[in-house]
Amino acid sequence: MSQQRPIIRQLDDAAINRIAAGEVVERPASAVKELVENALDAGARRIDVEIADGGKTLIRVVDDGCGMSAAELPLALSRHATSKIDGTDLLNITSFGFRGEALPSLGAVGRLSVTSRAAGEEGACLKVNGGALDPVRPAAHNGGTTVELRDLFHATPARLKFMRTDRAEAQAVGEVLRRLAMAEPFVSFTLRDVSGAAGGAGRLSFRADAQTGDLFDAMRARLGRVLGQDFAENALRIEAEREGIGLSGFAALPTYSRGSASLQHLFVNGRPVRDKLLYGALRGAYADFLSRDRHPAAALFVECPPELVDVNVHPAKAEVRFRDPGLVRGLIVSALRHALAEAGHRASTTVAHGVLGAMRPQGEGPPRAYQMDRPSAGARQAAYAAQEPDLAGFGEQSARVVTPEAHPEVRPGQAVAAQDIPQGADPAPAPEGAHLPLGAARGQVHENYIIAQTRDGMVIVDQHAAHERLVYEKLKGQMARNGVAAQALLIPEIVEIGAEGAERLLDHAQELSRMGLTIEPFGAGAVAVRETPAILGTVDAGAMLRDILDELDDLGDSQAVQARIEAVLSRVACHGSIRSGRWMRAEEMNALLREMEATPHSGQCNHGRPTYVELKLSDIERLFGRT
Incomplete structure (x- = not known):
């Protein structure tokens, strides 16, 4: 049974543009990206974007760039026409756009209107509907270019079925504009949603004014x-x-x-x-x-x-x-x-904000405000004397907690009789070390949390997490100085991994050897593992090599061996650090604080959690309504 031979035919421009639009314009956010990039390439210093119904019914981009003349408008809407490259060197591209496909593609799938005016020229407007160009007409315009795209994909209604909700599409448009705004801090951007605005200004979704300076x-x-x-x-x-x-x-x-x-x-x-x-x-x-x-x-x-x-x-x-x-x-x-x-030991400020948020009482109404400033030392001394409790009538001695700085003969936290402390004594001075970043240790609670006083607040340190990080950094430093010890296998392990995989692994054999993993070629499509990192103990060499290959395919580099070694060092550091529940002396706590200040990355444990929380005195006072 004979079959008719397919005939090769040339597609018309409308079909070509719709095919190109499928690659360039996937959704309204793609159209906004192309138009805003064109505005940036035109040297715009202000770009205003308006959308309606998530960009499905309207996208309008207004810029103050160099603009186009009436004669250039038809060419700008032709495929592969661009002012950004001359075609001689496709590797020397310094602009966002260069393909010359965006405007004709948009005109092929929607109702496109381009109004522009170049310096010293008259304004002009060109409209395209489903790929069909209207004649160029004169138009009033201040300068720059305004591109208006209505009814996106009306010429290809099947694409509309793949659009998401108006809200989801609007969020995608906002994300595109924010990413471009990050790259151009000296350009002003605005995004308005004019859905149902009936000619009004609509809702301002995003605004970023042009920055100045460095x-x-x-x-x-x-x-x-x-x-x-x-x-x-x-x-x-x-x-x-x-x-x-x-x-x-x-x-x-x-x-x-x-x-x-x-x-x-x-x-x-x-x-x-x-x-x-x-x-x-x-x-x-x-x-x-x-x-x-x-x-x-x-x-x-x-x-x-x-x-x-x-x-x-x-x-x-x-x-x-x-x-x-x-x-x-x-x-x-x-x-x-x-x-x-x-x-160094720096941790994010949001840690303290989270703590304060958890501690803040959830009472109704505005917080009470005490109309007072922090009293002077003389006022505090008089207040302490006036507030001294009189418990003589109860047949027992008055007691209060004293600080070791004021009374070194007393153990921290020990209760002593009030009669042992002279009446009207000056309060203890700021502890030594309070001027340092993590302050001076003042006590320990629940045998795990160190309370330290700083110049303008307090610090709470998780002693186990902090010491775990310190030990881990020491172990890494020792490994960096002495190298990774390797253990030779009594019988080399042969791993069948395919010719391409074996070649890729052997290309990185030198780097793997520095991490204690020694491999050699062994026939076609196989490698022999002769040494493995000693700190890992018994390992599944085949599984490790496959993990390394997966990383090489995904990232072009592999940190699998180093990650496993560091995971072991982290476990060693965890078991070798100060345990929760251990009581620490004042000098031990202060030594831990000083070592944290001197050790990089000590602000977080090995899992990224903070090792300390810093609370400013002003924030603490705000918790108690002292504002």
């Missing part, structure tokens, strides 16, 4: 506006450079971690990207400080010469490919770890 100051202020002030207060400045590749931005303290990766934002040459190499490097930098269910928060900007990165990987331009991915990963990991080490 780049890092502007970046911090913009990140505080987009990600929240808590992030800005608990983020560390990142600035590093290696072999022509620069890294800048802010990364949060480990104690400011999150349950998801929603606060991880990565940019390459100002372009927001979702690259597994960069996310893997970020995760690897925090691997020693967070448990697997916690995620760091960061906004990092990689800057490199255009020829070192390929942004022409996918039409959506959300993925990139580096010429030397190992260099970029190493730069991110080393820069973040250096910044975290420089932070």
Whole structure:
């Protein structure tokens, strides 16, 4: 039975544009991204976005960029027409857009109107409906460009079935605009929802005014506006450079971690990207400080010469490919770890805020306010004398707790008779060490929590968690100095792992050997494991090698062996640290505080939880209504 041979035919422009739109414009947020990036490429300093019904019925982007002339408008709506590259070098791309597909794709699936005016030119407007262009008409316009897209996907109604709710689509649009706003702190952005506004101003969903001054100051202020002030207060400045590749931005303290990766934002040459190499490097930098269910928060900007990165990987331009991915990963990991080490014992301020929130009474009505200031030393002395309880009538001696600084002959916490202390004695001076970051130990409660007094507040330290981190850092330091001890296997273990897997593992044999894992080729598709890290004891070499391969496939690098070694060191540190329930002398508590101040990363335990909480005196007074 004969079958008719298929005939090759040329698709018309309308079909080509609709196919391209399927790659470039997946949802309203994709359209907003393309239009805002065009505005940024045009040098805009103010960009206003309006949407209706999640962007399904209206998307309007207004910018004050360079604009276009009436003669350029039809060309701008032609496929692969762009002002950003000349086509001779696709590796030297310095703009957001360069494909020339966004506007014609949007015109193919919706009702598009572009109104623009260049300097020294008359304003003009061009409308497109389902790919059909109307004639260019004169239009009044102040300058820059206004793009209005109505009834997205009306020309391809099947795509509308895949749209989510108006609220979900509006949230996606807001997320796109916030990511672009983070990369451009000197540009003003607004987002309004004009659904049902009937010509009104609508609801302002997002606003970020242009910042001024130093780049890092502007970046911090913009990140505080987009990600929240808590992030800005608990983020560390990142600035590093290696072999022509620069890294800048802010990364949060480990104690400011999150349950998801929603606060991880990565940019390459100002372009927001979702690259597994960069996310893997970020995760690897925090691997020693967070448990697997916690995620760091960061906004990092990689800057490199255009020829070192390929942004022409996918039409959506959300993925990139580096010429030397190992260099970029190493730069991110080393820069973040250096910044975290420089932070020392610092913990996030949100820890204290959470404690205060849990302690604050939930009474009805406004809190009572005491109309008083903190009294002077003379006033306190007179008040103490007036408030001295008289228990003589009860046939027993008055008792009160004294401090070792005021009465060194008395053991801390011991109750003594009031008659043993001269009436009207001056209160004890501030303890020695109160001026230091973690203050001076004043006592211990429940045989696990150290209470220390600082110059302007108090610190509560979890003695077990703190000492566990200190021991862990010592063990890591010893391992770094002396190397990882390896134990030779009496009989080498042969692991069948396939020709490609064996080749990839052997490419990293030198790095694995430094971690105590020695492998050699053994025929086709197999490797022989001759040595394993001694600290791991008996290991399943096959399972370990497969884990390493999975990491290499996912991230381009593997930290599996190091992670296992550090997990063992963490368990050793846990068992070797001060246990809960042990009473500590004052000198031991102070020694622990001083060691914490001198040890990097001591603000969090090995699992990312805080080792101490700092409460300011003003916050404590607020708890008692002393405002």
